[in-house]
Amino acid sequence: MKFIICFLFSITAFTQTKPIELKIDSINSTETEDGRREFKLQYHITNLSDKAISFILNTKSLIPIGAGSLNPAVYYKLYENENSIDVSGIFTGERKIRSFKNETELKKYTDSLMNYMKSRTPEQLSQIRKEGFLENIQKLAPKETKYLTAIFAWDKKRYHKNDVIEYYIEEKEKHFFELHINLMAEELLMNFSEEEKKELLKDKVLTKGWFTSNKMEIDLSE
Template identity: 35%
Template sequence: MRLLICLLFSISVSSQVKPLSFKIDRLTAIDSTVKRYYTLEYHIENVSEKTVSFVLNGSNLIPINAGSQSEKMYFKLFENDMPIEMNNVVENGFRQKLFEIDDAKKLTEEEINKLQEEAIKYFEEQRKKSILDNVVTLKPKETIHYKAYLTWDKERYRRQGDFEHYIHETHPHYLELAFNLMLETFEDELTPEEYKTISSNPNLITGWYTSNKVAIDFSE
């Protein structure tokens, strides 16, 4: 009886072991007169004995408080051990703007509405492309490496809605990454055929993964 209980416990524990290992390797920074540019390198390894597949746009970073239903990689900032609950401290290095606010002031309401419709369509197409182009398959013990970029404008006082924060130059700061492997939330973004193609993959895995924390330099 004791042997049976131990065996069942062993099976239960082994079934909860995640197939992926996720680690930040390094974070480096280069200064200009007005901005600081960060390069982030990290990797995901299949530590299991089986081939696995998942949907992840691993080189595109977004703030973790921007939502948890994305195929992109999340980043989270800390001051000391406390999370910074704002998403405008640093920016993705490849962020794009469709048009500047000053230009928008010169447009008619009809032109603005048209631009908004085009922008929605553009981002919907990009979201679908981001999903379809980032179905990752890793063989046992195989590793995939990523590199991403962030930018800080060196402004210490931040405000977002009702939230305010001052980035103290002498306090330690850290960055952490996470990703959420899922599929159901993508169904509305894809055609039935596209969704069926991905969901029928027998190696598809799901789950939430969090990396190690690394120091990020916000000093003078």
């Protein structure tokens, strides 16, 4: 009897619908004047449940899946046919250039950033962390869909090496792009005190879990 009860429970748990759908809608590319290929990724996140949900996700950041499991960013995974390409650095984010006239001007800028952080009091640094956490709280009403866009580029280099991992992107093979989100709560609150945790969460119940999108072909041909 115990075996039957456990078996039925397993079936029920397995068939439960996930509360979130993560789906890629399109990936379009254009050639840039400096020889790169720029991609425009459009995707969406849908609350499939009948209740409002909240979760922590930095939708402004798109990083390789191997870049760190405790980062609340959107991850991507690249495939060549059915095999994953497990190296980072293939894509770069949307290019934003800050120009400096000389090294003196560059040093002045970097020093100003360092001095800004050094001059902050512990209370001010705590407030900066809190604001960063709150900025990443996403809210979706029942059945609501949030549409998102990310722009990234490929410099058309085919040989890549990370430590001992080497990979060559074949020109004539098909390539696919996949998204992942790892929704966390406790892991992102480790640097806050108990009082700060209560202040940040209040009455919020955060949705947690790992969600994977569909795969979509991406153009890495010549």
